[in-house]
Amino acid sequence: MPLGLAILWLAASAAPLPAFLSHEDVAAIRSYVDRDRAYSPRARAEALTQVDRLTGKSLSRAELELELAHIAALADNGHSFLLPPQWTTRYPRSLVRLGLFADGLFVMSAPPEQRHLSGRAVVAINGRPWRDIYRAYARYQGGLQSFRDQFVTIFMETPALLEAAGLGGDGHTLQLTLGNGGSEPEIVRLPSRLLPLEGEAALLGYPALFDAIALVNPDKKPLYLQAVDKSFRVMLRPELSGAYVQINATRGEDLPRLLADGLSELRRAKPRNIVVDLRFNMGGDLNIARDFMRELAGLAPGRLYAITSGRTFSAAISSLGYLKQAAGKRLIIVGEPIGDRLEFWAEGDTVEIPSVKATMLYATERHNYVTGCPESDCHESIRTHPIRVRSLQPDIETSLTFADFLAGRDPAYDAIVRDIRNGPAG
Known part of the structure; x- marks a missing residue:
């Protein structure tokens, strides 16, 4: 299975939860813990202890799902978790959508009769400071905070x-x-209502920014929000003296052709500088963009930039690693920290817990982008085409405030334009 979240979504049943776990439930949970290679020995023992504690307990359906999420979170691995977007298929959600920004939590959208709530800052949820709930969610999803942030609002x-x-x-x-x-x-x-996410969003969710695009003046909409439905595009931009390349996914039957066409366009245009925007890219197949990234590094005689965020995850991190490895110090990473560490576990498959139809993703193969991953348990593609980089953290760290978003400002892109204008020629 290619790197990334397996594109598998099983429709949830609305059947009530029994008063105790069935033998099938317990077997499924134990199977999950046994299969996931990301657990340390201590964490695996704790996970199995938690399974034993659940056995015979009377729990609500939601309580059980959160305990399952906690068991997965003990692996502390980005690819090991109970898929939060699936909660939307089983539990009613508020009709108001929330979004995290550098300066707080805000209402991104509301139903027509409550439109006046859009854009308001959230102070508390259920009478508790929202940051308390934000921190509490860490019990139910492991990995880095930057990746958890992509799902925490569903919980909220x-x-x-x-x-x-x-x-x-x-x-x-x-x-x-x-x-x-x-x-x-x-x-x-x-009030809340059952509003299931559909298609790919039922697995990966989607950026909260998409809920609030209508709040941004169309004339001021920044580049990164102008074509969020496209997986790939190339634009020549005079302020860059070069090209803007946006890759929103590393999957799809059309992507290899789009990447090949993009390289042809860039060769013809001969841009001095190139910006690669990966901030919405949750991954897919690491093999698809590898050659594109390697070749891209040689097409910009001036400066090469990559824009990242917490949604830069899985195969998108691999793609960034190949770009960094090919470009070396010439690549300047801009934006927010990526969604995972440089050593993680991925691939794997899913286990469904029968009583609640909850799908849990487990990981079986190692990825290490510092050492090149020579171990026998490493993913074959990484052993064949290793990545060895010291860091993929931003060289120029920027953050997005709600005021920036409403005004159509893109701090990451603006920082790149300033760097090109003010710095010495590359």
């Missing part, structure tokens, strides 16, 4: 999960305390 928007986690509420409505200018904060209570 789901009353049944918050109640099951002991974070207040009645399991049916969501209480938000919203900033109100200079006045007293406003408390609103929001």
